[in-house]
Amino acid sequence: MTLxxxxxxxxxxxxxLLRCFVLFSVxxxxxxxxxxxxxxxxxxxxxxxxxDSRLKPIVINKILFWVMYVKTKDGLCVKGLEITVDGGMPExxxxxxxMPLVRPGKNDCEYLVEGLRFHxxxxxxxxxxxxxxxxxxxxxxxxxx
Amino acid sequence: xxxxxSSRFLWICDVNNSGRSIALITAGILLSGGYFLLNDPSxxxxxxxxxxxxxxxxxxxxxxxPIDMSNAxxxxxxxxxxxxxxxxxxxxxxxxxxxxSSCHQQARQFADGKAKGSAIGEVQRNxxxxxxxAYSPWFFWDGxxxxxxxxxxxxxxxxxxxxxxxxxxIRFISSDEIYRSMYQELFGSLPDISDPVRxxxxxxxxxxxxxxxxxxxxxxxxxxxxTRVFSNLGKSLAAYERLLVPQPSRFDYYIEAEFxxxxxxxxxxxxxxxxxxxxLFIGKAGCINCHNGPLLTNNEFHNTGIVSSIxxxxxxxxxEGARLVQADPFNCAGMxxxxxxxDCAELRFMRSGxxxxxxxxxxxxxxxxxxxxxxxxxxxxxxxxxxxxxNRAPEAMIGHNEAEPLGLNDRELLQLEKFLNxxxxxxxxxxxxx
Numbered sequence: 001m002t003l004x005x006x007x008x009x010x011x012x013x014x015x016x017l018l019r020c021f022v023l024f025s026v027x028x029x030x031x032x033x034x035x036x037x038x039x040x041x042x043x044x045x046x047x048x049x050x051x052d053s054r055l056k057p058i059v060i061n062k063i064l065f066w067v068m069y070v071k072t073k074d075g076l077c078v079k080g081l082e083i084t085v086d087g088g089m090p091e092x093x094x095x096x097x098x099m100p101l102v103r104p105g106k107n108d109c110e111y112l113v114e115g116l117r118f119h120x121x122x123x124x125x126x127x128x129x130x131x132x133x134x135x136x137x138x139x140x141x142x143x144x145x
Numbered sequence: 146x147x148x149x150x151s152s153r154f155l156w157i158c159d160v161n162n163s164g165r166s167i168a169l170i171t172a173g174i175l176l177s178g179g180y181f182l183l184n185d186p187s188x189x190x191x192x193x194x195x196x197x198x199x200x201x202x203x204x205x206x207x208x209x210x211p212i213d214m215s216n217a218x219x220x221x222x223x224x225x226x227x228x229x230x231x232x233x234x235x236x237x238x239x240x241x242x243x244x245x246s247s248c249h250q251q252a253r254q255f256a257d258g259k260a261k262g263s264a265i266g267e268v269q270r271n272x273x274x275x276x277x278x279a280y281s282p283w284f285f286w287d288g289x290x291x292x293x294x295x296x297x298x299x300x301x302x303x304x305x306x307x308x309x310x311x312x313x314x315i316r317f318i319s320s321d322e323i324y325r326s327m328y329q330e331l332f333g334s335l336p337d338i339s340d341p342v343r344x345x346x347x348x349x350x351x352x353x354x355x356x357x358x359x360x361x362x363x364x365x366x367x368x369x370x371x372t373r374v375f376s377n378l379g380k381s382l383a384a385y386e387r388l389l390v391p392q393p394s395r396f397d398y399y400i401e402a403e404f405x406x407x408x409x410x411x412x413x414x415x416x417x418x419x420x421x422x423x424x425l426f427i428g429k430a431g432c433i434n435c436h437n438g439p440l441l442t443n444n445e446f447h448n449t450g451i452v453s454s455i456x457x458x459x460x461x462x463x464x465e466g467a468r469l470v471q472a473d474p475f476n477c478a479g480m481x482x483x484x485x486x487x488d489c490a491e492l493r494f495m496r497s498g499x500x501x502x503x504x505x506x507x508x509x510x511x512x513x514x515x516x517x518x519x520x521x522x523x524x525x526x527x528x529x530x531x532x533x534x535x536n537r538a539p540e541a542m543i544g545h546n547e548a549e550p551l552g553l554n555d556r557e558l559l560q561l562e563k564f565l566n567x568x569x570x571x572x573x574x575x576x577x578x579x
Contacts, residue, residue, distance in 0.1 A: 061443055063490045092434070094547055097445045098494040115494025119443040120434045121198075 046072055046137055047130055051113070060121055060145055063098070066113040067105060070130065077108035078132060085113060087126035102128070121145050186424075187417030196403055198427050204397045204570075207439040210279035210387055214488035215292045215477045216380045218331060219387060225576045227327045228385030231378060236317060237301060239265060239308030245300070245382065248272045254515040254572065255389060260523025261454075266305035270460075271523040274516050276572050277509055279387040281444040282491040286505045286521040287466025288446060291492050292482075293383035295475035298375065302349055310349030310356045311375040318378065332377045336370045343367050372474075376481035385576070391440070391511045394570035396423075415567065421557075422564025430535075430551050430561055435507045441568070446504035450539050450546030454522035459542040462521075463504040467497035502544035514569045528565060532558045 050069040055062060071077060083102035088095035100115040118124055128139040191199065200206065218224035231237060235244040243264040249255040254274045257263075262272035270286050278284065284296035300306035301314065318324045319335050328335060338344040344367065348359035360368065395414055402410040415423070426432045435443050446463035453459040470492065475481055477489035486493075505521045519525045525534065536558060538548040553561070 061438055063494065092547065095496075095500065097496055099496045100494055115490060117494070119437075119445040121437065122434070 046132075046135075047078075047139070048073060049128070049130075049139055051141075058118070058143070058145060060118045062117065064113075064116040064118075066116065068102065068111040068113050068128075069109050070111060071109055079108040080104070080132075081111065082131040083111055084129045084131075085116075085126055087124060089120060089122055090125055091123060092120065118143075118145055185417070187420050189424075190408075191403060195424075195427065198433070199400045199403060199423075201437065202396075202427075202433075202439060202441060203400045204391065204393050204439050205401070207277075207280070207390065210390075211282075213279070213292055213294075213383070213387075214484035215482035216294050216383055217483040218377075218380050218384055219294075221331065221384055222577050223327070223331055224381045224384035225388055226385075227324075227331065228381035228383065229576065230324070230327070231382055232385055237307060237309065237314060243307050245297070248300075248306075249275050251572070251574075254512040256516045258515070258517065260518050262306070264300075264306045265308040268303070268305045270521050271518070273508060274512065275386055276389045276391055276512065277440045278389070279383075280440055281442075281506070283444060283446075283466075283470075283506055285466065287460075287462050287469075288506055289466040289469035290473065291470050291476050291489075293386055294376065294379035295473060297382035297386065298379040298475060301378075302351055304352055310347050310351075310353070311371055312345060312348035312356075312359070314378065315371055315374045316344075316346065318374070328374075328377070328381075331381070332374075335374065338371075344371070369480075373481060376475060379475070385574075388576060389572055389574050391509075392570045392573050394511065394568050396564075396567045397570075399423075399567070416563065418560045418563045419567055420564075422560035422562070423567075425553065425557055425561050426564055430553060430557075432510075432535075432561075436510050441510035442507045444507060446501055446506055447547050448501075448503040448505075448541050448544040449535070449548045450541035451505070451520050451522075451534070452524060452539075453542055454524055457522070459503060460505070460521060461502060461543070463501035463506075464497070464499060464544075467495060467501060470495070471497070499544075503541055504544065510565060511568045512570065512572075513565055528562050529558065532561055 048071050052067045052069070054065045054067075058064065068083070070081060070083075085100050085102055086096065096117070097119045098115050098117045100113060100117075102111050102113050104110070105112045116126075122145065124143045124145060126141050126143065128141070130137045130139060213219040232245045232249075235242050235247070237244060247264050248257045248262045249272065250257055255276050256274040257272045259272065261270060262268045273286065278296075279293055282291060284290040284293065285299075290296040290299065301309055302311065315335075315338060318328055319338060325335060343363065345359040345363075347356050348363060348371075349356045350360050351357055363371075399411055399414045402408075402414060411420075426436075435445070435447055437443050446466075448462065470476055473479065477484050477492045478486055482489075513519075513528060517526065517528065519528070519531050525531050532553075535548055536551045536553050538546055538550045540546060
């Protein structure tokens with residue numbers, strides 16, 4: 001019988017911890033690189049916006065329908081926002097191939113972004129103009145496809 | 146002491162030191178040869194990202210064509226049989242000599258190998274192949290139709306193509322026992338058109354003054370009855386054309402070998418130049434930007450600065466096509482469509498306007514070999530000339546050329562051309578059993 005601590009067990013534990021850390025890092029890196037996770041941005045002045053695509057992952061050459069969740073920074077829904085969207089590929093100097101529309105959704109927080117389509121792989125930029133009364137916020141988001 | 150360059154050079158060439166010179170030269174050749182062998186770009190394996198990109202072009206990912214909500218018989222095999230019969234029947238024309246297959250020839254990848262299509266007369270544009278066309282939301286070079294069936298109807302009444310009229314076609318279908326039976330099995334009874342006062346021999350809206358006058362003399366209800374049957378013929382033609390899809394090409398087998406890490410199979414399928422051409426296609430040359438997906442087309446509209454046909458003003462392209470499809474009575478939202486308004490997303494969200502001046506639909510690059518000459522007017526005779534055009538990216542005559550010069554050298558252009566020729570394959574046209 002020995003009173004020496006069991007270093008083997010301890011190293012095995014550290015080994016498992018390291019493995020878990022590596023696996024978690026890989027998972028995190030993949031999740032961050034994926035284009036189908038909802039992305040979140042703070043509007044220029046007033047809004048917090050989150051998107052969800054019905055089609056996941058987001059692919060090129062398909063008409064897309066997104067739900068856009070809009071809240072104020074205080075967490076309140078805003079009814080009757082006028083939202084328009086446009087965009088394109090800055091590196092290729094061209095716009096969107098379609099003319100998507102944004103209309104109110106099921107509740108005051110939801111807006112439906114309909115008719116988006118991306119026809120090339122690469123970096124796309126979308127500009128949402130969110131108008132309430134005489135105030136307009138512009139939200140720009142990037143998407144790597 | 147360091148010798149001056151000239152004397153060092155002389156030392157290498159010195160006849161008195163010939164043995165040493167030969168050894169040095171040989172070593173130099175071996176070293177440089179070894180360097181090129183080790184760094185042969187055609188030997189470079191594909192990265193994980195590149196393999197993913199290749200997979201996106203693989204025919205195995207093509208799947209079934211998207212559902213056409215505007216055509217209730219799009220996937221009906223009896224409709225495909227009727228459509229196939231109509232497709233090859235020259236009786237569906239003014240002179241009894243023109244069928245769809247006159248221009249969309251099976252032996253030529255369903256194109257005709259001419260600069261501009263010609264049937265009863267010569268038309269304004271090049272005949273595109275219809276293989277894989279069911280995957281596109283837009284038809285014709287300018288996308289002036291939004292379904293395969295609406296597209297199929299247009300040449301039937303074009304004075305330079307089939308040259309006929311819908312009234313005469315319905316008369317023909319009604320009088321032919323086989324067609325009559327096939328039609329009625331699918332769509333129900335054909336209308337009674339025996340009254341010559343209500344239904345003249347020839348009538349159609351359009352350019353022909355006599356036929357148009359006869360058409361305008363018909364009641365709206367009778368016009369609708371005839372046009373409904375006419376649209377059903379288009380839907381049957383579309384059910385057949387939908388089945389025309391490319392089979393795997395040498396390129397697809399190459400990708401499959403990549404999935405299996407079978408480099409010896411890859412080497413037997415692709416020459417080093419073809420592999421380098423593929424690398425350019427998905428990389429430096431940027432062809433994949435527009436020629437993406439398993440059919441190597443994004444089915445979108447781009448102005449790439451193609452010169453106009455000799456003696457013609459530049460083609461307005463999509464800017465005009467968008468206007469025409471919006472006004473087309475056979476579009477997805479029209480009364481002859483089987484779709485609900487919500488089903489017509491492509492039409493609802495269609496972009497139009499001056500940004501599309503001179504833009505033409507991106508064609509598929511599969512089976513280029515059989516479809517020359519190229520571009521919307523067949524202006525470009527050889528594939529090498531097409532590549533040269535994109536390499537230079539000249540200013541567009543109208544609108545704006547989206548393309549940028551590629552900066553490829555002659556060798557790279559040749560490699561790209563060699564790769565593009567690996568995309569040839571047979572065409573499948575199998576009508577499934579009901």
